[in-house]
Amino acid sequence: MTTLEQKQTLSEWFTNLQKRICKALEEIEQEFEHPSLLPGHFQFKSWQRDDVNSRDGGGGTMGIMYGAVFEKAGVNVSTVHGEFSPEFRAHIPGAAEDPRFWASGLSLVIHPLNPFVPAVHMNTRHIVTTRSWFGGGADLTPTFEFAEDTKDFHQAFKEACDLHDPTDYQRFKQWCDEYFYLPHRGEARGVGGIFYDNLDTSDFDHDFVFTKAVGEAFIKIYPEIVRRRMNTPWTDEDKQKQCVKRGRYVEFNLMYDRGTLFGLKTGGNTEAILMSLPPMASWP
Amino acid sequence: MTTLEQKQTLSEWFTNLQKRICKALEEIEQEFEHPSLLPGHFQFKSWQRDDVNSRDGGGGTMGIMYGAVFEKAGVNVSTVHGEFSPEFRAHIPGAAEDPRFWASGLSLVIHPLNPFVPAVHMNTRHIVTTRSWFGGGADLTPTFEFAEDTKDFHQAFKEACDLHDPTDYQRFKQWCDEYFYLPHRGEARGVGGIFYDNLDTSDFDHDFVFTKAVGEAFIKIYPEIVRRRMNTPWTDEDKQKQCVKRGRYVEFNLMYDRGTLFGLKTGGNTEAILMSLPPMASWP
Numbered sequence: 001m002t003t004l005e006q007k008q009t010l011s012e013w014f015t016n017l018q019k020r021i022c023k024a025l026e027e028i029e030q031e032f033e034h035p036s037l038l039p040g041h042f043q044f045k046s047w048q049r050d051d052v053n054s055r056d057g058g059g060g061t062m063g064i065m066y067g068a069v070f071e072k073a074g075v076n077v078s079t080v081h082g083e084f085s086p087e088f089r090a091h092i093p094g095a096a097e098d099p100r101f102w103a104s105g106l107s108l109v110i111h112p113l114n115p116f117v118p119a120v121h122m123n124t125r126h127i128v129t130t131r132s133w134f135g136g137g138a139d140l141t142p143t144f145e146f147a148e149d150t151k152d153f154h155q156a157f158k159e160a161c162d163l164h165d166p167t168d169y170q171r172f173k174q175w176c177d178e179y180f181y182l183p184h185r186g187e188a189r190g191v192g193g194i195f196y197d198n199l200d201t202s203d204f205d206h207d208f209v210f211t212k213a214v215g216e217a218f219i220k221i222y223p224e225i226v227r228r229r230m231n232t233p234w235t236d237e238d239k240q241k242q243c244v245k246r247g248r249y250v251e252f253n254l255m256y257d258r259g260t261l262f263g264l265k266t267g268g269n270t271e272a273i274l275m276s277l278p279p280m281a282s283w284p
Numbered sequence: 285m286t287t288l289e290q291k292q293t294l295s296e297w298f299t300n301l302q303k304r305i306c307k308a309l310e311e312i313e314q315e316f317e318h319p320s321l322l323p324g325h326f327q328f329k330s331w332q333r334d335d336v337n338s339r340d341g342g343g344g345t346m347g348i349m350y351g352a353v354f355e356k357a358g359v360n361v362s363t364v365h366g367e368f369s370p371e372f373r374a375h376i377p378g379a380a381e382d383p384r385f386w387a388s389g390l391s392l393v394i395h396p397l398n399p400f401v402p403a404v405h406m407n408t409r410h411i412v413t414t415r416s417w418f419g420g421g422a423d424l425t426p427t428f429e430f431a432e433d434t435k436d437f438h439q440a441f442k443e444a445c446d447l448h449d450p451t452d453y454q455r456f457k458q459w460c461d462e463y464f465y466l467p468h469r470g471e472a473r474g475v476g477g478i479f480y481d482n483l484d485t486s487d488f489d490h491d492f493v494f495t496k497a498v499g500e501a502f503i504k505i506y507p508e509i510v511r512r513r514m515n516t517p518w519t520d521e522d523k524q525k526q527c528v529k530r531g532r533y534v535e536f537n538l539m540y541d542r543g544t545l546f547g548l549k550t551g552g553n554t555e556a557i558l559m560s561l562p563p564m565a566s567w568p
Contacts, residue, residue, distance in 0.1 A: 281534075283534075284356075
């Protein structure tokens with residue numbers, strides 16, 4: 001089982017990763033030249049769980065930026081503990097035996113202003129019940145797809161997977177394609193990436209190395225793709241297409257995303273959970 | 285049980301109501317004077333159920349208008365029949381015994397351009413399994429609440445209820461308040477109205493008179509409220525507030541609205557069902 005020292009290490013990793021990602025995104029804001037829009041900066045807001053049940057506790061820090069490149073970027077970390085309600089115990093590995101849990105993770109969703117810069121999501125987490133496991137993923141959602149961006153995004157996460165197990169990438173890629181899918185539209189949310197859950201090889205260090213590699217892959221590839229596209233000129237019509245694509249993103253997150261629904265239904269922080277929703281979306 | 289002749293009468297009523305509502309909304313478009321925006325007209329699009337199961341059939345007509353007063357107005361009718369899938373049979377009155385159903389109804393959602401004109405939803409329907417019943421409702425969603433509008437909207441539907449049963453209004457008003465509520469926000473969707481389901485006094489004519497009165501109440505009161513507000517000047521800031529309010533509308537429809545979720549999960553017409561979503565919404 002995950003030791004207290006490992007929990008401390010994990011929580012610090014997620015907090016530090018949040019800082020590094022926010023810094024990487026702010027650097028892009030500084031680099032970007034625009035006649036009227038000013039570079040954005042992250043604002044951070046901490047929150048505590050204030051449940052009636054005193055066994056529930058912990059909290060998190062939301063980071064949000066409204067910038068010239070990133071219309072809305074949310075990068076959240078949280079480390080919480082408590083007890084799963086009876087209705088959830090049967091659905092969470094190891095919770096039927098004992099409802100107590102501990103969880104720590106980072107979650108981000110970025111909605112760029114320029115319709116040619118793809119939106120992105122990344123999440124890594126560690127959960128402890130009577131069992132313990134890692135979960136996470138990263139997926140890219142362009143309005144206008146560039147084969148080069150899709151290829152490089154996948155390659156970056158394949159390299160992270162290959163550090164862990166050569167069979168991971170194919171499985172996690174397929175899991176991502178299956179997960180980020182809107183059945184009522186018959187459409188994928190984006191161009192995929194990786195998705196994994198219940199990851200536990202019973203070697204904590206090995207699995208944590210992979211979790212760290214997923215974070216590093218994000219820092220390596222997403223800023224590179226943003227820099228490729230952020231100076232592409234765009235029209236109102238391009239922006240409208242982006243807003244429609246974002247509508248699909250809203251549909252997915254509110255109808256199918258397990259993390260969103262689970263968080264909202266277990267009394268999670270609504271503001272932090274719904275930070276994933278786009279600043280403007282359209283259903284024409 | 286509902287006879288073939290009654291089904292025919294119902295289906296014709298809904299189709300005729302669609303025409304009258306669309307005409308009433310187009311008249312407002314014609315009246316409205318604007319230096320650059322042109323009056324909108326409804327476009328109609330018919331669709332057929334094309335399920336593999338040949339016992340499923342029927343179809344509907346979507347009416348949609350993009351206007352100067354009504355940024356997006358969707359008024360749909362459908363008359364369909366088929367069989368409920370095994371997973372739904374237990375949840376539908378009378379379907380456990382025999383999965384066949386027949387349903388006819390009208391559903392509308394209107395998102396005005398001017399943030400001072402309230403959005404509105406209205407729906408009336410009749411469903412037949414081994415049982416038969418009416419359902420429906422109407423609720424008003426202003427971004428900026430005017431007590432006069434709220435009062436008059438409620439009064440119009442109270443009058444419809446009073447034709448049916450003097451106890452209806454209080455029950456249906458409360459049902460509406462409970463139904464159109466976002467628990468994760470701790471917010472009501474709007475200022476309420478009425479909501480009812482499984483309505484069957486075993487007097488078809490009596491219940492149908494009520495259903496018709498709900499339609500008439502809508503035609504009486506909503507255009508009146510629109511005319512009161514459609515010339516109120518508004519700013520970008522007002523519009524942004526409307527877009528945020530619309531975001532809550534999206535959250536409700538995709539997370540909680542039984543009709544939306546039921547329709548999408550039973551292979552309904554996605555385009556018609558999601559016509560309720562706003563042309564532009566914001567999560568700042």
